[in-house]
Amino acid sequence: MSTARLLQPKSHRIGAGFQADGLREPLELLDPFIMVDHFRMSEPVFAPHPHAGFSAVTYLFDDSAAGLLSRDSLGGQHAIPPGGLHWTVAGRGVMHDEYPAAPGRETHGLQIFVNLPADQKLRGPAVMRLGPEQMPHSAGAGWRAVQVFGGTSGLALPTAASLSIVDIDGGAQFDWQLQPGEQGFALVVQGGGQAGELPLSAGRALSLPEGGHACIAAEAATRLAVFSGRPLREPVVRHGPFVMSDEGQIVAALQRFQTGGMGRLSPRNTPNA
Template sequence: MSTRMVYRNIASVGGASKRPGSYEFSAANLSSRSVGRDIDPVIGIDHFHIRAPVFAPHPHAGFSAVTYLFEDGEGEFINRDSLGDRVVAHPGAVIWTVTGSGVLHEEYPATHGKLSHGLQIFVNLPAAEKLQAPRLLFVDGPDVPVRELPGARVRVVTGNSGDVRGKLTAPGDITLLDVKLEPGAAFDESFPADHSVLAYVIKGSAFVGREDRRLGALEAASFAEGDGAIRLRASPSGAQVVLLAGRPLREPVVSYGPFVMNTEQQLAEAFEHYRAGGMGSLAPANGT
């Protein structure tokens, strides 16, 4: 007797909002507001194209700042931080900065004019981890495990897909999958019932969820917790879709600028920690 697959319903649909940009840097932002629903534990996502150093060294605290580079990038990408790390990342890499109590970092393409294309994903940390020491997690592009299926290629950045497990263990048991589908191909992925899921279309278009809702590039669907798999089916143009899943924290969030905490007092303490030099120092490397 065969068991029919159960698929999750879509909770909301939205899209990334493009910001004013330039040849050197442009981005589209995905947030709770643009999706139309809380996407906890994700705070927001910047889908970026960058060809030159743009941002000077800057602080973060209280969350994970995740840079995922797509494979279509043209060159290496540098990440530096006040912990003394200097990572040279190739297309397809993931750089997961667990900012904790606070760290300074900067990121930029290694060669001016060569495109780096990716997502910067801001993932909230639970209260118990917000004040822990910062640390850097990294898996380079060629080292990210890949699951091959008929018509589908899945890069398992974190978490697992089928029997393929990512090499990076992310705080909060976050799953990040980069799914490329040939025209008309389908892909199903199950997640724990207590995890919310976000599907974001990078290229092409795909039919998503039990409703078979068609989403184009820069559009996203949010799925509530519950039993059932996430269904993706590519249109005749094919599709690239990122799936991001995690357990909602449902904790108070107080944020200002680069800091995300649980209380106003913690936020004030983070600013004081930064001003006092407690997050270290980092001189610009590239004239930013």
Template sequence: MAVLFSSIVAAQERGSSRSSFSAQALDLAPLGDLKSSVLVCDDFRVSGRPFPLHPHAGFVAATYVFPDSAGRLRSRDSLGNDIVVGAGGLVWTHAGSGIVHHETPADTGELHGLQLFVNLTSPNKSSAPKTMTLSGSEVPEWTNAAGDRVRVVVGCYEHLTSPMVPIEPFTLLDVELRRHLTFDHPQGHVTLIYVATGDLAVSSEGGARHLAQRQAIAMHGDGARLSFAADELAHLVVMSAPEIREPVLIDGPFIMSSAEQIAAARVRYRSGGMGQLPPS
């Protein structure tokens, strides 16, 4: 049993002149035909109001507020939700057939978080939209004697299970690594490892790789145990989900499996079928 390591990919800086906004955006294009459900992964810092109201359809827009964030996240949507989450919290917006959405910092402190776009299988692209949240205090934490810590934001780790249950399986772990820990890569999944800070060695029976700060690597293939090791404190995020072996068409805020689905999403949005969200 072994996993296959993909090419190492790096985060690229991007920003906005409309407010104080910067992000380390992973360039996932070099992963090629690897059918990862994670299509966007941005490690961002923001203050102000960088983005206008916008629709989503066909995927999940997830925003995880890192525990070191000084600011909180406000998330509003056309389902009537108006949510504020602070450090360590999560907003999981299952857009499905369509939702109008707006996220901004809730206060003056700089908001530091992880923005993910998670693809959905074709049947769930037409499912009813749903927004789920976790506060930081609701996220289970695993620790060991060496001081390694795993926040189980979504999914399971060791004996802990997150109360967040998405419509499709997903694992999101926020890890502070001082020495060593392992992760069981499930068969049929793609596991993406992103190193926010520090340096990391990743190994399995299929080989080993070294990752520097703001680099990531994806693993796929047979289920196997991955080992993570660090000489000094490293902060990493583990994301894992079943492969989605379907076409991926991206048209702005819509991610679908066919041109027909894209066209239908456009019609729903323009006709008000995704609901309305007044300006804040």
């Protein structure tokens, strides 16, 4: 891969309470990311579920009308406010549940799966969090950025990856330069414009090769979710909520889940939920 290209996320819905545009392929262009969903959720649509072999990351945009609540089998119960980040390193396995803090009010954010290196697939699970006031800000001529994770953000990440939210004024430009050895993609959350000869519009993503550069010219007020990372280029075997290095690890993860090795998490409608 030597040039920039456009990626088109696929839309999916779960009932009336969840809709998302998701990037899941081509995996070699997303690496070290496995999946990114740009979602809007107004009702709890997910039951408690397991994760293993990757990091499950939630970021809420600052325009989200409400926050989320996150529970896990480590005993954590955390509020994710608009503009906040919740990072669950699933490792060998954890049970997880996430739902709107105020049903009926729309939450707006990103659900991100970040692969774990092969030597960390079976590490113990852990949770990291950042509030919006903890995230570094930067600005240039006609643009402003928030470093959500990676870069100068304050989290010790298990994978070399970063996310910035970049707002560009209409008529302004943003120069996006990747570091040597890193590839990335910029998801257009709203607005649009041009990256050279490539047209950008809401819902599309611009993919850049390692060390690539793009000058993004915004025709109207534009918001980008800019992802970058050092590709792992390791074998990936996916089975539902598990992302492992080989089939044997998948079988072992299923056994841990079925026998309670990933912990237990009661449904929300029980007294101890």
